[in-house]
Every structure is written in structure tokens, then in C-alpha cells.
Amino acid sequence: MCLAIPMQVVAIDGFTARCSAKGVERDVSLFLMQDEPLAVGDYVMIHVGYAIQKVTEADALSSWELFDEILTQEPEPPPRADSP
Amino acid sequence: MAHTARQWLDRIHALPLPARVRIMNVCGGHERSITAAGLRGALPAAIELIPGPGCPVCVCPEEDVYHAIQIALREEVTLVAFGDMLRVPVNLPAGEVRSLEQARAAGGDVRPIASPREAARLAEAHPERPVVFFAAGFETTTAPVAAMVAEGAPDNLFLLLSGRLTWPAVAMLLDSGEPGFDCLVAPGHVSTVMGPEEWAFVVDRHGIPAAVAGFEPDTLLAAFYSVLRQHTEARPFLDNCYPKVVRPGGNPAARRCLDETMEVVDATWRGIGTIPRSGYQLKSVYASHDARLQFPGYGDEARRRAGQMPAGCDCAQVVLGKLYPTDCRLYGNLCTPRAPVGPCMVSDEGACRIWWSAGRGRE
Numbered sequence: 001m002c003l004a005i006p007m008q009v010v011a012i013d014g015f016t017a018r019c020s021a022k023g024v025e026r027d028v029s030l031f032l033m034q035d036e037p038l039a040v041g042d043y044v045m046i047h048v049g050y051a052i053q054k055v056t057e058a059d060a061l062s063s064w065e066l067f068d069e070i071l072t073q074e075p076e077p078p079p080r081a082d083s084p
Numbered sequence: 085m086a087h088t089a090r091q092w093l094d095r096i097h098a099l100p101l102p103a104r105v106r107i108m109n110v111c112g113g114h115e116r117s118i119t120a121a122g123l124r125g126a127l128p129a130a131i132e133l134i135p136g137p138g139c140p141v142c143v144c145p146e147e148d149v150y151h152a153i154q155i156a157l158r159e160e161v162t163l164v165a166f167g168d169m170l171r172v173p174v175n176l177p178a179g180e181v182r183s184l185e186q187a188r189a190a191g192g193d194v195r196p197i198a199s200p201r202e203a204a205r206l207a208e209a210h211p212e213r214p215v216v217f218f219a220a221g222f223e224t225t226t227a228p229v230a231a232m233v234a235e236g237a238p239d240n241l242f243l244l245l246s247g248r249l250t251w252p253a254v255a256m257l258l259d260s261g262e263p264g265f266d267c268l269v270a271p272g273h274v275s276t277v278m279g280p281e282e283w284a285f286v287v288d289r290h291g292i293p294a295a296v297a298g299f300e301p302d303t304l305l306a307a308f309y310s311v312l313r314q315h316t317e318a319r320p321f322l323d324n325c326y327p328k329v330v331r332p333g334g335n336p337a338a339r340r341c342l343d344e345t346m347e348v349v350d351a352t353w354r355g356i357g358t359i360p361r362s363g364y365q366l367k368s369v370y371a372s373h374d375a376r377l378q379f380p381g382y383g384d385e386a387r388r389r390a391g392q393m394p395a396g397c398d399c400a401q402v403v404l405g406k407l408y409p410t411d412c413r414l415y416g417n418l419c420t421p422r423a424p425v426g427p428c429m430v431s432d433e434g435a436c437r438i439w440w441s442a443g444r445g446r447e
Contacts, residue, residue: 003113003299004224004273004329015235029201031231034337045276045329048166049199050228052335053276059328062300 112433247364279334355400
């Protein structure tokens with residue numbers, strides 16, 4: 001639950017930003033970023049719909065590689081001896 | 085500076101390690117990365133990686149889950165919670181409503197959400213209907229909940245808050261005299277919010293090597309190398325191996341939101357007991373949004389004493405890093421993600437669920 005993922009800011013409207021990552025767009029809150037001015041094009045770490053930190057583009061890209069790995073490795077619990 | 089995972093592994097293998105050294109992590113995300121990348125198999129045999137208290141769903145009090153279920157069943161409300169919470173069973177006999185998922189099947193209006201913003205939007209869209217947000221989580225998750233409250237929650241939104249702080253559980257283990265680990269890898273995104281300084285006590289008071297880590301294999305391995313080198317040289321300090329995201333002082337706006345809306349109180353951890361100053365509670369100025377005050381408690385004293393892990397379930401010992409998931413008698417036979425007995429097999433952050441999903445059978 002404490003995993004944050006990087007997204008790129010596409011548009012900003014008050015405390016709400018349109019953010020994008022790998023073709024997916026989401027509205028996220030910037031309420032926790034009040035001490036760090038953001039601009040369109042910046043990368044932010046998003047956790048439960050809130051930006052919690054600004055990151056560099058290079059760091060954002062390296063994180064995406066990890067999440068690709070995790071997502072491909074864990075679809076649903078494996079069937080195994082798990083069947084009812 | 086930017087070494088690859090392979091380079092960090094080579095450096096670790098070159099260290100003069102003792103016969104056994106135990107590194108604890110306290111973050112389900114860390115355990116997931118370690119397990120998914122197969123890091124245990126790549127490290128020298130002397131190194132034990134122990135998953136510790138890193139799953140807020142796993143330690144959410146049974147009484148709170150019961151309370152949420154009863155509110156969903158008995159009150160005219162919409163109850164929302166992060167998805168993991170819906171399948172956590174309480175200690176009731178089969179046939180009774182034992183989870184929020186079963187409460188939904190029994191007619192309760194229970195919905196999973198992925199963000200506190202969804203709870204607020206739902207309440208705004210239906211001002212006539214109370215929305216109860218059952219919010220379990222560590223600091224990383226509780227700060228956004230605090231932001232939602234500080235920004236101005238709708239009048240019909242109520243919080244059943246089960247927020248927990250991470251470091252007090254580690255402090256409890258260290259103060260017990262038998263911590264069960266020699267080095268600590270501190271959580272990356274908790275530290276992003278709260279600042280890495282929160283973990284200085286591990287080094288300053290207990291002389292235990294510590295490093296904040298991110299979630300890619302290279303930053304985790306950098307943190308392992310750091311604490312192992314600290315350990316072999318008997319020169320502990322608090323290292324930050326995730327500086328691209330973790331800054332000194334954390335996120336000041338997030339800490340301000342937490343301070344404005346919540347106070348830190350003694351709190352119950354399921355199966356473990358009360359840990360001093362380890363929980364978040366809404367400040368009294370927000371009493372009108374506190375579901376604990378605005379709805380009946382529903383649990384009598386007998387129920388409160390039932391607030392443990394299920395019979396035969398070793399989740400509490402797994403959470404504390406005293407047992408591995410595969411040491412539990414229920415793991416993989418009576419307890420699986422499809423029919424979980426304990427919360428560690430339910431949550432994506434639970435060590436049992438993570439190990440099972442990676443195909444680890446009983447040993």
C-alpha cells in the first residue's frame with residue numbers, strides 16, 4: 001500500500017493535475033506538493049491519488065521498468081494446490 | 085555512483101561477512117521487490133532477509149474491521165475502503181458475516197476505492213447519504229487522508245481511521261531486547277513523507293546499521309551493501325540509498341497536513357497488542373467527521389477481547405519477523421489467497437500473500 005509510482009504532469013488546474021504514465025492518464029491531487037512548485041512536464045511520485053514527491057525524468061523512467069516487472073510477474077494468485 | 089544490481093551483488097559477495105547476518109525490512113513493497121527479483125537466492129547464504137512489520141492491513145485491529153462491517157450492515161451508509169481491507173476476515177464463526185466483502189454480499193453498500201479523493205467525490209455526489217471511509221494505512225497513506233481532511237471534507241463524509249506509524253513497531257522490537265535482526269532497511273515512501281531522520285534512533289539508541297531503500301533491485305541492493313558494510317566494520321550510521329525521492333525532513337506539506345488534522349495516540353496492532361504512540365486519531369476539531377464518535381461502537385467488551393489473529397494463524401509472529409510465512413501451519417493448505425484465514429494472506433503487502441504469489445510452497 002505504500003508503493004508510489006511516477007507519472008508526468010500533463011496539465012495543472014489549482015490543486016489538481018492531469019498526469020500520465022505509459023498511456024494511462026489520471027487526475028491527481030497536488031495538495032501535498034504545496035511547498036514545491038510544479039510545472040507541466042515535471043515528474044511526480046503518486047500514491048493513492050496524491051503526488052508526494054517530485055523526481056527527475058531519469059528516475060521516473062527507471063522506476064517504470066520495475067513496475068513493468070512486478071506487473072508481469074504477479075497477475076492473480078496462481079492456481080496450484082489452491083483450488084477449493 | 086549509479087551501480088547496477090550486478091555490481092552491488094559483487095560488492096556484497098566481496099564483503100567479509102559473519103556466519104549469519106539478519107536484515108529486516110518493514111515495508112510490504114520492499115518484500116515484494118525482494119521476492120519478485122529473487123534477491124534471496126542471489127545473496128550469500130549468510131544473509132537472511134526478514135520481512136517485518138510492513139503491512140498496515142495485517143495489523144489493523146480486528147475490532148476496527150468488525151466495526152466497519154457492522155456499520156455497513158446496520159447503518160444507511162456507503163462504506164468505502166482500500167481494496168485490500170474488503171477480504172480481511174474477523175474472528176466470527178463461519179456462516180456469520182466475516183468480512184466487508186461478505187457484508188456487501190449480504191446487502192451492505194460496500195465499495196473499494198483507490199484514493200481518498202474517491203471517498204470525497206462520492207460524498208459530494210450524494211450529499212444526502214453518509215459515506216464512511218475505513219482508512220487503514222501507514223504514514224504514506226495516512227498523509228493523503230489528512231490532505232483530504234485538511235482540504236475540506238464534505239459534511240457527509242466520516243472517517244473510521246486506522247492509521248499507524250511504522251517506526252514505533254521497530255522501536256518496540258528493539259526495546260524488547262530480542263529484536264531478531266542485525267540490520268534494518270527502512271521504508272522508502274514512508275521516509276519520503278516523514279523524512280529519513282525518523283530512523284536515526286535505530287542507530288543512535290541501538291547501534292543497529294540502517295539504510296533507507298527504494299524499490300528497484302539496485303537501490304535495495306545498495307541498501308543491503310550499506311548496512312552489511314556498516315555491520316562488518318562496526319560503524320553504524322543512517323544511510324539514505326533512495327535520495328532521488330527521500331529528502332531531509334520528508335515532505336513538509338504532508339507532515340503539516342498530518343499535524344493539523346491528526347494526533348498521535350497509543351494504538352492496538354492486531355495480534356500484537358498496544359504500541360505506544362503508534363496510531364493516528366482525528367483531532368477533536370474534526371469530531372463531526374469521526375465515524376468512531378458519530379456511529380455506535382457495536383463491539384461489546386467480549387468482542388474487544390476477541391481482537392486477535394484467528395485460531396492457529398501465525399500472522400502476528402510473521403508481522404514481527406519472528407516466523408517466516410512458510411513456518412505457519414496454515415500457510416498454503418488451510419490459508420491461501422483464495423480462502424485466506426489471516427490478513428497476511430489477504431493483503432498485497434502481507435508477507436504470506438507475497439511469498440505464495442511468488443510460488444513459494446511449504447518447506
